[in-house]
Amino acid sequence: MSGHSSEIVFSVSSSSNEAAYVIPYVNGLMKVPGPRRRGRPAGSTKRVTQSNGRQKQKYNRDLTSQGVGQFQFINLSAQTSRIDAVARRTIRRKAMFNHIQVRSTKVEKASKMNTKDVTRAEGLLSPQSLPLLLGSVDPFNTMPIRFEPYMHDLLVFYSTTVWKTLYSIEEKAGCNPMVEYWLPLAFNDTALLNILIGCAAAFKLESIFQPGCPTFVRHLNEAMNIVNNKLSSMSRGEHVSDEILAVIATLAIIQRTVGSSSQWNMHMGGLQRLVDLRGGMSSLDAKPLIKSKIYRADLCGSLDITRQPYFNPHYDQLPLNNFQDLRLPRGFSDLDEILSLDPLVKNTILNVQASLQGLSILHVKKHHSHAAQIRFSLTSAQYTLLSFPCDSSSNARIRAQETCRLAILLFTATVFHELPPGASIADGTVGRMIELLSDIATCRYLTPAFQTWALCLAVTAAPPGDREQALVLLSGILARIHVDTEEQFAILISSFLGEGTLHQMHCRVMTDILSQSNFIGTSSLPRGHA
Known part of the structure; x- marks a missing residue:
């Protein structure tokens, strides 16, 4: 039998079926560590040596007697009396009791005030104002108004x-x-x-x-x-x-x-x-x-x-200079041969054409100065066209010149449409231009292609309920010049200010309107041809 210590674990119940088992201790009994106590044992006289070589004494109860002579109570009463240890204990006890009483009184007052604030807030917070107050997104009130x-x-x-x-x-x-x-x-x-x-x-x-x-x-x-x-x-x-x-x-x-x-x-x-x-x-x-x-x-x-x-x-008007690398579009060149366009109007047409070309490549350059230049050119063109006197002349040629100015003005307003969806663009301009295009004498100085382009602008800018007169005039012109397919219509429209993808989108919108009105047929040409 081995000389090592062992433990036998067995059940003391007579009805138990569990077998007993033996736990041997080969290396002696198990050593279970007791609770760890921090610090040095009581009664130790060892001192801690500081970095400067001096010894730092640990606090013990003997040092309390040294502080008795260093700290004394001060008697502020008129009578001179000796404050012994018993008096000091009494003073401390009463001072502590008074401190606890004052602190508990403050807590009770604060609790009552908070209860009143909560009650008052419950009365002020109605169902309408509660979500706004709880959801405030400006907790430090930095905005000029209450930001909700x-x-x-x-x-x-x-x-x-x-x-x-x-x-x-x-x-x-x-x-x-x-x-x-x-x-x-x-x-x-x-x-x-x-x-x-x-x-x-x-x-x-x-x-x-x-x-x-x-x-x-x-x-x-x-x-x-x-x-x-x-x-x-x-x-x-x-x-x-x-x-x-x-x-x-x-x-x-x-x-x-x-x-x-x-x-x-x-x-x-x-x-x-x-x-x-x-x-x-x-x-x-x-x-x-x-x-x-x-x-x-x-x-x-x-x-x-x-x-x-x-x-x-x-506002500064456009300078009367010639654009060296630009020419009038073919549609306006044909109109100029009949009407002899005003030099300021021709300069405005070239300015709008240059703006459209700059706009088509603006997404590539991404320069803010180029965008500001295009904005200035567009605004300048609109002011220039509006600077002409608005007189109801009986001269057909003057009325034709006015029709041309209004058409270009309406083009800038519809292509650069920067108003809410559904808002009217230029009702007065549309009405005046339809009135001029309804006059036979005025139309003698206007090419059929220009009349088609101008009426398409009027149809696009007018509300759906006010397009009937323009559509009737447009159908008569398209039938007279034998334009009955989308391909022919796209070629005709592109002979005027047809540069830029923005104008191509505008042409597709006009084509959709005319197709829905059954004024032109369909062809196999892709819709993006314009």
Whole structure:
């Protein structure tokens, strides 16, 4: 039998069927470590040596007696009395009791105040205001208004989607004026921020700025009230801010979009006076986007009612120079032989043609300066065409010249369409041009190809319910010149301003309208030929 220790484990129950088993300890009994105690054993006299060679004494109870002589209670009463150890214990006990009582009193008061605040908050938080307060996205109140979640969503929609409609030229160059300029400016101005949120809501609901969008109406009224208060409190000689000019220009665009010419005239008249107080349009040369916003508001209404723009004297007309590498398109060359186009009109045609060519390669160059140059050329062309006097002359040749100007003006408004979907482009221009093309004497100075191109522009720009007269005139011309297929129609349209993919898309839209009206047939030619 081995001399090693062993353990026998067995069941003490008589009914158990478990067999006993033996646990041998070959290397002796198992050693189970006890609980670990930190520090040195009690009563140790060993001292800790510091880095400087001095010995650091550990704290023990004997040192407490040394502090008795170092710290003494001070008697502040009028009577002199000796404070012994018993008195010190009594003082400590009473001081601690008073401290606990004061602390518990403060906790009870704070608890009662919190209960009152919660009760008051429960009464103030109605079901309508609770989601807005709990979902605040501006916890530090850095915005000029109380910023709520729906405002954040609308501004994100505006800066990621809507801006592509409003700035189609800049979008091709990779420039986002909404993010780079307008939003930083609006975050410091209450009126501008309100009007941006309202416009975003109108685009979001596709209400085209109609009263059916309460969010748009609420923020629009708020912006108007803020601007009116600022203008009423403005002292003589005070500087007119960029934000006020931008808000009033946007209000004018909105009023013209909803069809209110009187409100547009009112806003533009006030805007013109404010610009004069600012120092004229030349004072905004360092603010190109503010200047462009004012021009947009001016052209938005002038194109629609074919009137002289408000800021026409402030805008430089196109120089009468010849483009060395450009020639008039074939359609306009044929028209020039009959009508003898005005030199300023021919220069404008070349300018628009150059803008279309630059726009077609803008996505490759991606230069912001090129986008600004195209924007300037387009705005300059529109102001030049609107600078001609609007007189109802009985001379057929003069009326034909007016028809040509209106057609080019309508082309710039339809191809560079930067208004909400469904908004009217230039109702006044369309109506006047259809009136001129209905006159037989005027059409004698216009080629059938030009009449077709001009009527196609009128059909595209007019609302669906107002296209009947233009379609009737167009069907008669197409039948007279024997154009009955998409191929012939595409060739005819491309003989005018046909450069650029944007114009090709415009031709496809006109082809779809005419095909639905059964005025031309179909052919095997691909739809992108134009």
